[in-house]
Amino acid sequence: MKKYTLILIAAVTLSAVSCKNDKKNNDADMNATEMDSTSTSTDKQAMSSDMKEMTVQMESKSGSNASGTVTFKTDEDGEVTMTANLTGLEPGTHAIHLHENADCSAEDGTSAGGHWNPTNEKHGKWGDAEGYHKGDIGNFEADADGNGTITFTTDEWCIGCEDPNMNIVGKGIIVHQGTDDFTSQPSGDAGARVSCGGIIK
Numbered sequence: 246m247k248k249y250t251l252i253l254i255a256a257v258t259l260s261a262v263s264c265k266n267d268k269k270n271n272d273a274d275m276n277a278t279e280m281d282s283t284s285t286s287t288d289k290q291a292m293s294s295d296m297k298e299m300t301v302q303m304e305s306k307s308g309s310n311a312s313g314t315v316t317f318k319t320d321e322d323g324e325v326t327m328t329a330n331l332t333g334l335e336p337g338t339h340a341i342h343l344h345e346n347a348d349c350s351a352e353d354g355t356s357a358g359g360h361w362n363p364t365n366e367k368h369g370k371w372g373d374a375e376g377y378h379k380g381d382i383g384n385f386e387a388d389a390d391g392n393g394t395i396t397f398t399t400d401e402w403c404i405g406c407e408d409p410n411m412n413i414v415g416k417g418i419i420v421h422q423g424t425d426d427f428t429s430q431p432s433g434d435a436g437a438r439v440s441c442g443g444i445i446k
Contacts, residue, residue: 309439334387340425340435343380347443354438357417
């Protein structure tokens with residue numbers, strides 16, 4: 246009888262331990278699920294925080310009246326879209342580029358330096374197989390009232406990332422009096438710098 250009692254006690258004990266372990270395992274699984282959920286939520290927040298937007302005020306230079314704004318916005322695919330809205334320009338075609346420095350202190354805009362060209366390419370039209378600067382945006386038209394706009398999208402720029410070949414923060418935006426011919430080196434022979442803006446956080 247005593248033997249049966251001991252066997253019964255052992256069985257009950259094993260059953261209790263097994264239930265306790267099952268509960269621990271279930272709790273661990275629930276905690277892991279909660280952590281995964283939290284991690285996913287954090288990832289979404291991080292992705293959301295990567296959606297960056299900056300607006301740059303453009304200053305008149307070289308005795309012109311050209312001014313306006315240039316907005317840079319990163320989309321969910323990591324592409325940067327630049328939208329420039331300018332006023333006070335002479336009617337006709339004007340070049341716009343990113344330059345080396347976010348410095349517009351010089352009256353003629355030369356403090357912004359040359360074209361932004363971190364990969365040491367020759368000047369050319371964006372996408373040209375023979376090479377182009379990362380700052381070679383191109384030309385746009387100003388209407389009879391001197392108003393002009395251009396929208397440009399690329400995956401070769403970023404706003405504030407760690408890649409110096411992509412990061413546009415710290416660069417200058419220059420609007421030129423004339424047209425970029427995409428041939429003359431090193432800047433396309435686009436004429437005077439009539440408006441300047443610094444991309445500064």
